[in-house]
Amino acid sequence: MKRKYFFFDIDGTLTSSKVFNLVPESTKRALCALEAQGHFVAIATGRAHFRAKEFAQEHGIQNMVCEGGNGLYFGGKLIAYEPLADDLAIAIMKKAEALGFPLAVSLTDDRIRLTKDERFVKQCPGAQGFVELQVEPHLDLDALHHIRRFMIAMRPDEEAKLPEIKQIGMMRYDDSFVIVEPDDKYKGILRMVKEAGGDPQDIVVFGDGLNDRKMFEQAPFSIAMGNAIPQLKMLANYVSDDSDHDGIWNACVHFNWIEPK
Template identity: 25%
Template sequence: MDKHLIFMDIDGTLVDRDQKISDKTRSVITELQQEGHQFYVATGRKYSSAFEMAQKLNTDTKVVASNGSIYSVNDTLHKKQLSRDALAAIYETVSYKNLPMFFFGEHTVFYTEALPDYLQKGDQSRVSNNGEEDFLFIDSIDKLLSMSTRIVNGIIIAEDRQDELGTVKAELAEKNLLSLSSSHPNNIELIPKGVNKATAIQEIQKELAIPKEQIISFGDGMNDMEMLQASGVSVAMGNAVDELKQQAKFITDTNTEDGIANFLINYFK
């Protein structure tokens, strides 16, 4: 069979709530890699966290991180960043509402409010000996802008304040300085202008000369929408949001029921 390029979101797709990849999923992916198919994790996570998860599969798994802002192809790492104007607009728009902002470098989390427990536990992984802090507090727009060369993307997270998030998202959209998405109703993902998971896929596709019909993608959230649209074979997880299921060509089992592995077995075997 022709070699395929396969992209998998991480949270809610590749892993369960305990951040575990099932033995069945790992076995199926490894077998297909040995047959020449190329696998990527494609996530909103920072690069070092995504890289660590890819390594939990095996060393042949590549990375699209920060919602397409960072990706690797042919052993070269490509990176796009939020502009200084975008960072200033985000801070000025969001800070007066006292909504928590988090910005991500390749390894560092920059934060404006207390770090929630799940972020401290779930997103503190990094490449060892990278020489950067794990977490850095941002208390002013000047401090944020002084870190601009290190910041790739960001997120606003607010539980039970979805109306305010909607207002902020509309205000930021009007400024036309960045791309916006949401992996969950409680957040706004802040991405460099014109960038998403699909733009990374298209660059990788072009570099590897693989036609769209041989691209498979798996996702569960709204930040996976463009990725699925850029793929010839789009697969929504059984636990995906309804909007994604409506756009996907296929729906598989949930992330806790080996949805990725089950689809791949049926598709390739």
């Protein structure tokens, strides 16, 4: 059997769509079976490296595209990382400030987000358990370098005021803020397959959410979970069952990548 290069989103794909970070037993068996057949198995996630690394190590996964395509974790080590373009990120943040939207910016590979005052803290209580907010009154946007991602305190109906964020990418987990971060996982997938000495035509991607859209548009073969958003299902070559009902296992059996047991 020709070697395939499988890339799996984490949330809602490898994990349950109902229970955070819970990986179904059938999914674990599928990943082990794929590797036993000689296939390449990797994660493709928008998560920051430190968050994704914890998940990968817990589940024994050695390869990962993280940071929305800007980070490569190969053989259990981070081998490449590309921060945001400073000029673009700073220009967007300065415009957000001019519009009155508080900010919180990430410069390090951890939960810390820097913000100028208490406004972001007060306007985005939902961010408190997700990140560690540190108030830095003298934070100078023009002096920032190696920006990893940033958060803007604005509602969904205010996003049209900052169309520039689409030049980077965005995710929203709460109505009070948006996270501006890379979302081209497929860029990292191509780099990973090259690193592994593979053929891009043998790439298979699995996903369920909005930040999987670009890799579904570009990958030669894509599989949407049953719990995926409608836009992704329309782009997919195949739609499997949802993540809580053996979606990955069933898809791999369907295409004879693993044997049913």
